[in-house]
Every structure is written in structure tokens, then in C-alpha cells.
Amino acid sequence: xxxxxxxxxxxxxxxxxxxxxxxxxxxxxxxxxxxxxxxxxxxxxxxxxxxxxxxxxxxxxxxxxxxxxxxxxxxxxxxxxxxxxxxxxxxxxxxxxxxxxxxxxxxxxxxxxxxxxxxxxxxxxxxxxxxxxxxxxxxxxxxxxxxxxxxxxxxxxxxxxxxxxxxxxxxxxxxxxxxxxxxxxxxxxxxxxxxxxxxxxxxxxxxxxxxxxxxxxxxxxxxxxxxxxxxxxxxxxxxxxxxxxxxxxxxxxxxxxxxxxxxxxxxxxxxxxxxxxxxxxxxxxxxxxxxxxxxxxxxxxxxxxxxxxxxxxxxxxxxxxxxxxxxxxxxxxxxxxxxxxxxxxxxxxxxxxx
Numbered sequence: 001x002x003x004x005x006x007x008x009x010x011x012x013x014x015x016x017x018x019x020x021x022x023x024x025x026x027x028x029x030x031x032x033x034x035x036x037x038x039x040x041x042x043x044x045x046x047x048x049x050x051x052x053x054x055x056x057x058x059x060x061x062x063x064x065x066x067x068x069x070x071x072x073x074x075x076x077x078x079x080x081x082x083x084x085x086x087x088x089x090x091x092x093x094x095x096x097x098x099x100x101x102x103x104x105x106x107x108x109x110x111x112x113x114x115x116x117x118x119x120x121x122x123x124x125x126x127x128x129x130x131x132x133x134x135x136x137x138x139x140x141x142x143x144x145x146x147x148x149x150x151x152x153x154x155x156x157x158x159x160x161x162x163x164x165x166x167x168x169x170x171x172x173x174x175x176x177x178x179x180x181x182x183x184x185x186x187x188x189x190x191x192x193x194x195x196x197x198x199x200x201x202x203x204x205x206x207x208x209x210x211x212x213x214x215x216x217x218x219x220x221x222x223x224x225x226x227x228x229x230x231x232x233x234x235x236x237x238x239x240x241x242x243x244x245x246x247x248x249x250x251x252x253x254x255x256x257x258x259x260x261x262x263x264x265x266x267x268x269x270x271x272x273x274x275x276x277x278x279x280x281x282x283x284x285x286x287x288x289x290x291x292x293x294x295x296x297x298x299x300x301x302x303x304x305x306x307x308x309x310x311x312x313x314x315x316x317x318x319x320x321x322x323x324x325x326x327x328x329x330x331x332x333x334x335x336x337x338x339x340x341x342x343x344x345x346x347x348x349x350x351x352x353x354x
Contacts, residue, residue: 002264002272002328012329014312016338019145019169019293019325022193027256032195035252046225048248051255058258059188059200062266063171064178069208071201071242076168077104078215079185079201080139082242083164084108086211089136091116096130096138096161099123102145105166109139128155135161142176143169146318148277148293148325153181162207173273173292173327175266182207191327192261194254197247203239211242219243269328276326276335283339295321304345313338 001007006025015023024032035048057067073079085108087095095109099121110119120130127138138161140151145168156163157180164183167176171184172191178184184202188194203211213220213235220241221227222234235241261269273292281289284296295318298304305317313334316323324338 001331002269003260006260007329010329013331014334014337015314016324016326016330016334017314017316018173018190018327019148019323020190020316021196022172022190022257022327023329024193024195024253025257025260027260028193028195028253031256032249032253035249038252039249045248048252049246052246052248052251054255055188055194055198055251055258056200058255058262059171059186059192060202061262062192062258063167063176063184063202065184065202068238068240069202069205071203071239072219072246073185073199073201073242073244074197074247075104075199076166076185076187077108078244079183079199080105080108080164080166081111082201082211082214083137083183083185084112084139085214087112087136087162088210089115089117092118093134093136094118094120094132096120096122096127096135098127098140098144098151100144100146101139102141102166102168105139105141105164109137124149124151128152128159131156131159131161135159137162137164139164139166141166141169143167143174143291143293145169145293146323147295147321148289148291148323150290153177157181169293170291172261172266172269174270178202178204188254188258192254193257193327195250195257197250198254201239201242203242208239208241213241215244216241217243217245219245264328272328273326273330276330276332277324279332280324280326280335280339283335284342292326293323294325295323297321298342298345300345304342307344308338308341311337311341313341 060067060070122130162182167186171186182204187199189196277289277292
């Protein structure tokens with residue numbers, strides 16, 4: 001276990017389901033309780049705005065960006081929608097997506113069909129092959145939610161196409177190289193262990209002018225505390241122009257979670273998480289995983305999931321398979337307990353089959 005001072009003595013043993021939501025460190029729960037108390041005692045709301053700015057800077061540090069290139073958004077779909085709605089593309093252009101992509105990334109791309117764009121859906125390993133000189137955007141999750149497969153971002157970058165990366169299932173667990181990435185978005189309630197309702201959108205600086213701030217409000221103003229009423233529409237010059245109104249109490253809670261992730265370092269977290277995933281796969285006789293998410297096909301998966309949960313192991317059911325995910329608060333004992341319980345079922349195989 002990493003960060004024992006934040007997790008020892010809390011209910012983390014056997015929780016192998018971070019791909020659904022991450023567990024909060026103690027400091028996050030304390031910060032949320034303090035924020036709730038502050039709400040009751042008329043706390044100055046700018047204190048929570050300051051937490052939001054700290055979250056922006058911490059996320060930028062985690063992914064290797066500048067704070068000014070990161071916008072605060074409430075959800076992944078908001079970030080994907082802003083990018084899709086502003087995409088500089090004419091009818092006849094195309095967008096390339098994985099055929100089983102997570103809906104929050106896929107649906108904004110599919111909406112572009114109404115503008116006369118073709119949406120090309122293909123297998124994960126053929127995304128780069130589907131790109132041509134009419135491709136306006138490739139939209140893909142860096143790690144797939146359903147099965148933990150990792151997109152070949154290097155091959156996509158080599159095409160020269162604009163790339164939108166959904167990092168929700170990777171940021172906080174695996175490092176990312178932003179070179180060649182035009183847009184990176186992530187919801188923070190999974191591997192970043194934040195309260196649900198806060199997300200981030202990184203925009204490569206030379207792409208920012210292409211995006212129309214459709215959701216611009218008071219937070220998008222050039223000097224956010226100078227004026228709240230009337231024209232002119234003077235927006236921030238950096239990615240803050242894409243901000244939506246901040247969920248104050250969530251930002252107060254998210255700050256210590258992001259401080260924890262940034263303090264440990266994603267490289268150290270990745271080594272820990274992947275070591276547990278590899279131990280799990282070795283125990284099942286499966287190939288080495290690419291990410292901390294492992295899905296296995298098993299006979300009567302729902303019965304197996306219920307049996308595991310009754311025995312203190314939490315995982316998810318996805319498409320007739322069981323999805324296990326390993327993070328900083330897990331240890332080898334939890335992995336071994338899951339393997340022990342799975343022995344009572346038919347021999348698992350990797351999902352999807354290779």
C-alpha cells in the first residue's frame with residue numbers, strides 16, 4: 001500500500017474497483033467536512049475558489065502541463081462536447097473513434113454526423129490506419145474502461161491528426177506524454193481519488209483559439225472578480241476561458257487528493273498498480289496487462305461477482321466479464337484473496353479474447 005497514513009485502518013482491503021470510483025484519502029474526507037462546516041458558518045466563498053485554482057495547478061503538474069492550459073469542467077462529456085462543437089471541420093471530413101469507446105467520449109463525436117462529418121468506428125488497434133487527410137479528429141480513451149486495453153497514442157500522434165484523449169481511466173495511475181496531444185480531458189473521481197463532479201480539460205496552446213467558449217460564464221472573464229454584469233465579453237486569454245462554475249465544496253475535497261497523487265508521483269503509483277495487476281494475471285495464467293485494469297471472462301460472471309463481494313472483494317461486471325482494477329491503497333493480500341476465491345469458478349480467460 002502506498003500512503004499508509006492516508007489509508008491504513010480505513011476500508012480499502014479488497015476494494016479492486018477504482019475503475020468505477022477511487023477511494024478518498026483521510027485528508028480529503030477531513031477537507032470535505034471542514035468545507036461543510038464552513039458553508040454553515042458563512043465561510044468566504046473565495047477560499048473554495050482558491051482550492052479550485054490549486055486543483056488546476058496540481059492536475060497540470062501531474063500531467064506535465066502549464067496551469068494556464070487547463071480548464072476546470074464538471075465532467076468528461078462536457079470537455080468532449082466543447083471540443084466537438086468547436087471542431088474546425090467541413091462536411092465530408094471524418095472523425096475516428098474506437099467502435100466500443102466509452103459513451104462520454106463517443107457521443108459528442110457521433111453528434112458531428114449532423115454537421116455532415118463521417119464518424120469512422122474501428123477496432124482499437126486499427127485507429128491509426130483509419131486516419132487520412134480528411135480526418136478532423138481522433139477521439140479515444142488512453143485506457144479503455146471496459147477491459148484496460150491501452151491505445152497506441154504514439155501511432156496516432158504520428159498521423160498528424162488532431163487527437164482528443166480521454167484520460168479518465170489513466171491519469172493518476174499511468175504517466176502520459178502530452179507531446180502531440182491536442183486535448184486531454186479527465187474526470188477526477190477515479191484514479192485521482194477526488195469527489196465526483198470535478199474534471200479537467202487540457203488544451204494545447206495553439207489549439208485554444210479554435211475552441212468557441214460555448215459555456216463561458218462569470219468564471220471565464222478576463223479578471224474574474226472585477227465585474228459580474230454586462231458587456232463587453234472579455235474572456236481570459238488562457239484555458240480558463242473554458243471554465244464552468246466551480247463546485248466549491250468538491251474543489252475543497254479534491255485538493256488534498258490531488259496533492260497526494262502529485263506528492264507520491266505517477267511513476268511510483270504506476271509501478272505499484274501494475275505490479276498488483278501483473279500478480280493477479282500471473283495467478284490466473286493470463287498475459288501481462290498493459291494497465292491496472294484487468295477484465296476476465298468467466299462462466300456465470302454475475303454469480304462470481306456476488307460471491308466475491310460477499311467475501312470482501314469488490315469488482316465490477318462489464319459485458320459478461322469481471323473487471324478488476326488495482327490502485328495505490330491495494331496490496332498483495334487483496335490480490336491473493338481474489339485469486340483464491342476465483343479458484344472455485346471455471347478457468348478465467350482474458351476479456352476480450354486476443
